[in-house]
């Protein structure tokens with residue numbers, strides 16, 4: 504289906520061409536080969552016969568978008584969102600969910616093969632969770648659009664810095680997804696309507712929060728408007744005048760923070776709005792349980808959790824192990840992880856702040872043996888750490904990844920140079936309807 508909303512035409516759009524789509528790119532576009540050149544076609548699915556126009560020409564490939572689908576893939580479905588095709592938030596809503604899972608698993612395996620020259624001995628069944636209303640943390644762009652005479656609130660458009668003109672979002676947590684029009688009206692009614700560039704969403708199990716970034720001081724009436732909005736929609740409001748350290752509650756002191764629960768509700772992970780939390784709460788609960796099954800920490804074992812954040816995996820692991828050592832780059836997250844351990848009655852966990860991209864061999868936490876290691880790095884992966892991993896002599900490593908390319912590179916390092924066997928790998932559907940691939944991989948010595 505072509506996008507339902509009117510789309511700006513780029514000046515250099517080619518005349519329509521016809522081609523069959525061979526495969527899907529890592530960012531969810533159809534791949535066609537026309538006269539020896541690769542064309543990435545937005546909106547097209549593998550196997551389809553489509554009409555498309557090219558809108559950008561590059562040296563080794565062109566970019567285009569589908570204007571008509573002559574023969575649809577059996578995997579094609581009607582996208583639920585009217586902004587699909589324009590909004591940059593989702594790129595796979597036109598593909599049946601089972602097919603999304605299939606292509607993500609393929610993408611993981613292809614990356615492992617091409618970039619890591621490795622293959623898992625066994626593929627784990629895909630882990631799936633809620634596919635709508637799952638996004639509990641997000642950054643929404645805000646912009647006054649002079650031509651429209653209004654403020655827009657939403658995700659950026661695909662391939663542009665414009666904010667998509669969206670009225671609601673079915674991906675966002677339901678406490679926020681239906682509020683976009685109210686947020687437009689709220690910011691549009693403020694004197695600072697041109698000086699609020701972003702609203703950050705953070706939702707816990709019991710309450711949610713919005714952080715309004717503002718580039719000029721807000722007047723008392725504007726703060727009152729925000730307070731009334733907070734009361735009405737039941738979300739706490741925070742203000743951010745500068746960097747992350749400037750976030751403050753609209754009313755009162757920091758006091759209580761947000762919380763979500765993992766490990767069958769046994770661990771409460773408290774966090775502040777804006778802290779990193781796994782985006783999909785339902786999937787995260789399952790991911791933590793799968794990680795514990797895979798890690799299987801024994802009561803006599805010392806476990807290391809690298810890139811531990813707030814203690815999402817650390818606290819469940821500490822409950823099963825003899826000791827847990829968590830390491831994280833952000834001192835404020837380490838502080839919160841320590842408090843989380845204390846609040847949950849976990850007394851066998853210690854946490855350290857360290858840059859895990861650097862040589863860590865002089866760090867006090869690195870001077871001992873760990874039986875099991877879990878790591879959950881950012882998109883850039885953990886090459887430095889996996890290169891030094893053998894010093895710990897861990898029997899098992901569980902690697903949680905949000906980027907199949909860096910997972911593949913690091914898996915290659917562990918297998919070809921680190922002496923590990925690649926036992927399991929499986930995808931986790933953390934970001935349904937987007938092309939993001941989250942995976943868990945297990946290595947044994």
Ligand SMILES: C[S@@+](CC[C@H](N)C(=O)[O-])C[C@H]1O[C@@H](n2cnc3c(N)ncnc32)[C@H](O)[C@@H]1O
Pocket residue numbers: 779780781810811812813814815816830831832833836857858859860879880881905
């Ligand atoms: C994908 S998050 C995982 C957090 C946590 N495991 C969880 O499940 O919520 C990656 C974490 O790595 C941390 N991080 C990023 N770069 C780092 C670095 N160079 N050294 C140490 N930690 C880093 C971030 O602060 C973030 O908490």
